Amino acid sequence: MVDAVEAVDWDSFPGPADYYRPAAAREGLRSIARARGRLEAASAASRLAGGGIIHDHSGTVLPSAVSATPFLLQIAQTSDSAVQEAALELIEDALNFRPSPGFFRTQDEVRLCCAIADHVHVHRPALGRLGHRSRALISTAQEHWRIDIQETCDDGADLLAFGTVAGTVAGTPQAAELHTDSGIALLSTMTVEYPPVGGHGQICVRITDLKLPEFHPKATLYKADCGE
Numbered sequence: 454m455v456d457a458v459e460a461v462d463w464d465s466f467p468g469p470a471d472y473y474r475p476a477a478a479r480e481g482l483r484s485i486a487r488a489r490g491r492l493e494a495a496s497a498a499s500r501l502a503g504g505g506i507i508h509d510h511s512g513t514v515l516p517s518a519v520s521a522t523p524f525l526l527q528i529a530q531t532s533d534s535a536v537q538e539a540a541l542e543l544i545e546d547a548l549n550f551r552p553s554p555g556f557f558r559t560q561d562e563v564r565l566c567c568a569i570a571d572h573v574h575v576h577r578p579a580l581g582r583l584g585h586r587s588r589a590l591i592s593t594a595q596e597h598w599r600i601d602i603q604e605t606c607d608d609g610a611d612l613l614a615f616g617t618v619a620g621t622v623a624g625t626p627q628a629a630e631l632h633t634d635s636g637i638a639l640l641s642t643m644t645v646e647y648p649p650v651g652g653h654g655q656i657c658v659r660i661t662d663l664k665l666p667e668f669h670p671k672a673t674l675y676k677a678d679c680g681e
């Protein structure tokens with residue numbers, strides 16, 4: 454774990470100069486990976502919260518939080534309860550805090566909150582076994598949904614997109630972001646046509662303002678109105 458933390462170039466992440474401290478990210482993760490008990494957990498967490506992955510005084514989430522989340526999720530599953538609680542709380546703060554202007558997307562142009570939530574979605578089965586605090590984190594992450602589109606068809610009026618969803622998409626019409634190799638398109642209206650049934654995550658959504666020729670078959674939809 455510590456080697457994996459060292460292998461990340463924390464200096465390479467962008468971030469507001471007055472908040473982001475790459476050394477706090479690196480040293481905070483190294484410390485929390487080794488921490489035992491409440492005191493060590495709190496000390497490591499305070500580094501991470503003081504400009505490592507979030508800046509808690511200003512309520513700011515930093516781009517480094519996205520790469521730190523898989524480490525924290527792993528630590529939460531393998532450490533004592535004090536360390537577990539600290540790790541999960543850091544991720545939840547990162548999800549809830551606001552990004553700084555100009556630093557609200559990853560290099561892949563995904564909003565920080567949605568990218569952090571993606572990691573939580575992947576670990577969801579294991580996290581569900583950890584108890585109350587992890588359930589709160591799972592529930593926060595559910596709001597940041599993504600749909601990986603597998604197939605589309607034009608029903609004569611609109612575009613229907615079939616895919617796999619992680620997170621919970623509200624039933625009401627909403628805006629969405631379509632991410633493809635050629636960039637991001639803002640879709641003004643997306644509606645759930647068939648919600649997922651039985652935990653398989655298959656979903657069908659109706660998109661009203663996109664013509665088929667523009668559509669790229671390898672595409673991901675994200676929630677449009679979060680994290681800015």
Ligand SMILES: [Zn+2]
Pocket residue numbers: 564565566567568570597676679680
């Ligand atoms: Zn989000």
